[in-house]
Amino acid sequence: MSVVLEVDNQVYTAEDLVPLLTQYQMLPKLAQEILIDKLIAEIKCTEEENTLTYNQFCQQNQLTSEEQVETWLNKQGMSREQLQNLITKRLRIDKFKEQNWGDQVEAHFIKRKSQLDRIVYSLIRVEKPELAQELYFRIKDDENTFSTLAMEYSQGTEAQTGGLIGPVELNAPHPKIAQILATCQPGQLIPPTRVGEWIVIVRLENYLSAKLDLPMRQRMLDELFREWLNQAIKQKVSYLSSPVSS
Incomplete structure (x- = not known):
């Protein structure tokens, strides 16, 4: 099996990684990210949004040329499509939240207000x-x-x-x-x-007194999404035992 990771001169194959993900309790996070990707698969960004997020990514990582971007992608083992999905993920999640819970924000805020004051x-x-x-x-x-x-x-x-x-x-x-x-x-x-x-x-x-301004509205959206996501993870994610080699 091909090597996918090297740490301090020790190499790891894809088969090695599953027990390590379990050991370091990273499987729940991985499962969550997989589920989120499925949920937002149909959410699209405009050309302007794609360009803006790409430019922000290059700026944050100090990538000033396409050659540097290619080097970064090779080092990470990522394709251009994977990069675009990664850098627009937060924006697509925000769109998903707005589509699904935007009309519930005010009611949720009123319900929570006594705790938010x-x-x-x-x-x-x-x-x-x-x-x-x-x-x-x-x-x-x-x-x-x-x-x-x-x-x-x-x-x-x-x-x-x-x-x-x-x-x-x-x-x-x-x-x-x-x-x-x-x-x-x-x-x-x-x-x-x-x-x-x-x-x-x-x-x-x-x-x-708490007010439903833009930051508070975003917080209410985040809470509604998180509550729903926690339930979705319980219903849709199962951790299966690894097969034992004979």
Whole structure:
């Protein structure tokens, strides 16, 4: 069988590669890419899109002549057709997403919005309840700023930022903290609350409502595609045992 790969003076045949793909857990990724290629096989790009993606590929790989492109192809063992499929793949996937889920984006966004809204909040966490109570009243009575006390007393990495965290999506904090902040108004100081091993004092600083702008629309499309692809992989991909040589 012909050699298809050489690594550090060791050669590998096509027959060698299957056990290696299994060993390095690369078969699932390979199966996914094969399935995606089948799904987008009928998706076409315009001549302008083909030219643009080809020029971008040459630029990124510093290929300034057709001779250099040929050398690159020979080194990779690829044909021109394979190269064109490779460099337009992302664009064809995006077209596939738009065709199949473009009309579902708004509904998906509305469903996800409560998790996508972002917050900025301040946090102090300490181990002793009596210390937490003292710090809470000092902040409430304006004796000290939240940031000053956070830098001095908070026992997490937030001490480095004066207790300030964010903007982060509402599901990023500990679930109990997220639940508290979801019902707060900006500027509201929450009394000491036990969260796991810590006693925390939190204050909501700002609430940033998620908007369905272009980046968010792309994210929603990506999520819908990924959910569908995961199900398709479960239904369409099987891993069969390699035949045992006699």
